[in-house]
Amino acid sequence: MLDIVVPIKQVPDLVEELEIDPSGTALGLERTRFVVNELDDHALEQALLLKEKHQAQVSVIALDVGDVEETLFMALAKGVDQAIKISGDFGPAPDNHTTARVLKDVLGGLSHNLILTGVQAIDDLDGQLGILLSSYLDLPYVGLVSGVQIDEGGSKATVLKELPGGVKAELELPLPAVLGIQAAEQPPRYVPVSRVRQAMRTATIEERSAAAEGNGHIRVRRISKPQVGAGAELLEGSSEDIAEQIVGILADRGILR
Amino acid sequence: MVQTASREARGPLTQAFFDRIAAVAEGEKLKACIQCGICSGSCPLGFAMQYPPRRLIASLRAGVMEQVLQSNTPWLCVACYTCTARCPSAVGITDMLFPAMREALLMQGVGVPGELQTALENTFRHGNPLGEPPSKRADWIQEVDVPVTDLSADPREVDILWLVECYPAYHVRAKETVKALARTLHALGADFGVLGQEERCVGDSQRLVGENGLFEMLVEENGKTLDRFQFRQIIVTDPHAYNALKNEYPKYGVNYPVQHYTQYLASRLEELRPMLGELNHTITFHDPCYLGRRNGEYEAPRQLIQAIPGVTFVEMERNRENGLCCGGGGGGMWLDSFAYEYAKERLSEKRVREAARTGADVMAVCCPNDLLRFEDAVKVVGLEGKLVVKDIIELIDEARKG
Numbered sequence: 226m227l228d229i230v231v232p233i234k235q236v237p238d239l240v241e242e243l244e245i246d247p248s249g250t251a252l253g254l255e256r257t258r259f260v261v262n263e264l265d266d267h268a269l270e271q272a273l274l275l276k277e278k279h280q281a282q283v284s285v286i287a288l289d290v291g292d293v294e295e296t297l298f299m300a301l302a303k304g305v306d307q308a309i310k311i312s313g314d315f316g317p318a319p320d321n322h323t324t325a326r327v328l329k330d331v332l333g334g335l336s337h338n339l340i341l342t343g344v345q346a347i348d349d350l351d352g353q354l355g356i357l358l359s360s361y362l363d364l365p366y367v368g369l370v371s372g373v374q375i376d377e378g379g380s381k382a383t384v385l386k387e388l389p390g391g392v393k394a395e396l397e398l399p400l401p402a403v404l405g406i407q408a409a410e411q412p413p414r415y416v417p418v419s420r421v422r423q424a425m426r427t428a429t430i431e432e433r434s435a436a437a438e439g440n441g442h443i444r445v446r447r448i449s450k451p452q453v454g455a456g457a458e459l460l461e462g463s464s465e466d467i468a469e470q471i472v473g474i475l476a477d478r479g480i481l482r
Numbered sequence: 483m484v485q486t487a488s489r490e491a492r493g494p495l496t497q498a499f500f501d502r503i504a505a506v507a508e509g510e511k512l513k514a515c516i517q518c519g520i521c522s523g524s525c526p527l528g529f530a531m532q533y534p535p536r537r538l539i540a541s542l543r544a545g546v547m548e549q550v551l552q553s554n555t556p557w558l559c560v561a562c563y564t565c566t567a568r569c570p571s572a573v574g575i576t577d578m579l580f581p582a583m584r585e586a587l588l589m590q591g592v593g594v595p596g597e598l599q600t601a602l603e604n605t606f607r608h609g610n611p612l613g614e615p616p617s618k619r620a621d622w623i624q625e626v627d628v629p630v631t632d633l634s635a636d637p638r639e640v641d642i643l644w645l646v647e648c649y650p651a652y653h654v655r656a657k658e659t660v661k662a663l664a665r666t667l668h669a670l671g672a673d674f675g676v677l678g679q680e681e682r683c684v685g686d687s688q689r690l691v692g693e694n695g696l697f698e699m700l701v702e703e704n705g706k707t708l709d710r711f712q713f714r715q716i717i718v719t720d721p722h723a724y725n726a727l728k729n730e731y732p733k734y735g736v737n738y739p740v741q742h743y744t745q746y747l748a749s750r751l752e753e754l755r756p757m758l759g760e761l762n763h764t765i766t767f768h769d770p771c772y773l774g775r776r777n778g779e780y781e782a783p784r785q786l787i788q789a790i791p792g793v794t795f796v797e798m799e800r801n802r803e804n805g806l807c808c809g810g811g812g813g814g815m816w817l818d819s820f821a822y823e824y825a826k827e828r829l830s831e832k833r834v835r836e837a838a839r840t841g842a843d844v845m846a847v848c849c850p851n852d853l854l855r856f857e858d859a860v861k862v863v864g865l866e867g868k869l870v871v872k873d874i875i876e877l878i879d880e881a882r883k884g
């Protein structure tokens with residue numbers, strides 16, 4: 226039996242504008258809505274595709290941050306077999322070192338042949354979670370994966386990676402392994418609202434707790450919005466005025482005649 | 483392809499479809515179809531469907547539904563109501579048959595067009611299909627020069643609760659109609675308020691697209707919100723919202739008197755009329771499917787247009803119950819690329835050509851979908867400079883100032 230574990234992470238939903246905390250070293254998260262990190266959603270989709278092909282067992286695990294329950298119920302509605310929420314003293318925005326340490330403890334008690342996670346998350350663009358997990362668990366790792374095949378016996382995986390310059394590589398690695406997913410083989414599926422609501426009524430999210438020991442020793446010194454630099458020109462006025470100005474600029478540069 | 487009447491084993495898609503049909507009261511009516519073909523002949527997109535409605539019902543009866551569900555047909559209906567309005571046996575093609583097929587596809591996750599998926603996910607998360615921030619829903623109030631009560635910030639009893647709806651609240655072009663309506667309501671001395679950040683999509687198109695769970699969620703949420711405010715009646719900017727509040731919400735016990743804004747203004751025409759100055763335009767009018775064909779309101783919009791001094795009013799060849807759909811209903815707004823792939827021409831493009839043939843220089847509309855689709859279509863077919871698309875409320879607002 227193939228056991229797939231998908232660690233997923235909550236990130237701020239960019240539909241609303243981001244605010245910076247008065248400290249200037251973090252995002253103001255009080256009024257932020259959270260959403261599953263997009264590449265983790267791809268990791269989940271890839272897991273579901275493998276489940277359909279190999280009758281795999283899929284577990285989704287996440288630290289209790291943001292609106293994690295909604296995300297876990299959506300995963301249950303999509304057909305995962307188990308959803309686990311981990312609580313602990315890791316604060317509202319744990320870094321990848323903290324997250325990996327928490328996850329490795331939980332993963333220790335969870336059967337796994339394959340760990341799929343998004344190759345990076347939009348809130349830190351750090352891209353290290355999969356790597357850290359693979360080193361803690363002493364498993365092989367491949368990142369930026371966009372296709373996964375498992376052999377009949379479930380002993381090895383063949384993964385697809387798109388390299389720069391339009392070149393594709395196929396790599397083979399023994400299972401168990403950790404993969405950082407760049408894209409699932411198909412876009413994440415739609416889950417009808419009636420399924421989500423049914424999951425909220427009938428399915429359960431398992432709860433675990435884990436201690437967060439240490440972090441990555443990285444201190445955020447400053448978070449700020451980009452400033453308008455010298456040389457930038459802001460076009461102002463009504464839509465018509467701005468359109469005129471753009472046409473003028475394009476004509477000046479010889480792009481339009 | 484020759485088809486046999488041998489019954490296929492029901493696949494999961496077909497099973498989900500029949501489960502849905504069995505669950506709705508009107509499901510039985512499918513049996514009443516006499517295979518006359520009026521529906522297929524009337525359907526503006528029937529030519530592009532692999533299974534136009536009559537053939538679809540024949541296939542269903544022959545027990546060969548799986549291939550119908552996997553054809554292009556389920557996503558091509560724009561819920562224009564023409565077939566249903568003309569069917570001699572009152573078969574619920576628009577409200578029941580197509581949504582049931584779509585629901586089966588959504589439930590099984592088969593072939594859901596990407597654009598549509600995004601619109602549904604946005605509605606679920608943010609309460610509007612555009613994926614705009616809920617906190618900015620009432621930002622248009624800052625852009626209008628008359629006072630508008632945002633009841634979410636300033637709760638009080640009002641005479642009229644105005645549900646602005648999503649495209650009008652957010653879309654840069656459709657917002658102009660909202661500002662014009664605010665000014666006109668103010669000029670009439672109407673006591674009105676909007677729900678601001680507490681407003682969520684009414685959801686009629688989500689219902690017709692087969693996302694019944696999402697529609698029911700919206701009904702519950704909106705029902706609770708409406709319960710918390712005190713008002714005498716609702717007015718809406720969008721005929722689809724009008725349809726849902728009038729015909730669908732009451733099925734869930736959410737029952738409030740509702741008017742489309744044209745109906746409300748027509749009821750106050752004698753006060754409005756003296757305010758209107760001259761506009762020298764030849765105007766034709768496009769009946770929105772969900773005000774006209776579905777709900778039988780043909781007069782209110784015409785009365786408003788004809789009340790403007792100086793206007794010459796002309797009808798298009800297909801008008802009232804025969805009006806051609808803009809192609810945006812029943813989720814058509816979110817299936818545009820899909821429909822275009824098979825039809826190669828948008829219904830809105832056909833329709834603006836019809837409008838131009840009347841000799842009118844203004845095509846009047848009163849549905850946000852129409853405004854956006856026809857304005858695009860005017861550009862696509864090269865009618866710019868010859869035909870202008872305006873919402874009736876914009877014409878009223880101009881006439882009032884002029």
Ligand code: SF4
Pocket residue numbers: 514515516517518519520521522535536539565568569570571572573575
């Ligand atoms: S118009 Fe009505 S009765 Fe005639 S074929 Fe269509 S569904 Fe059947």
Ligand code: SF4
Pocket residue numbers: 521524525526527528535558559560561562563564565566575576
């Ligand atoms: S509602 Fe309109 S588009 Fe849909 S099947 Fe009927 S006639 Fe065709």
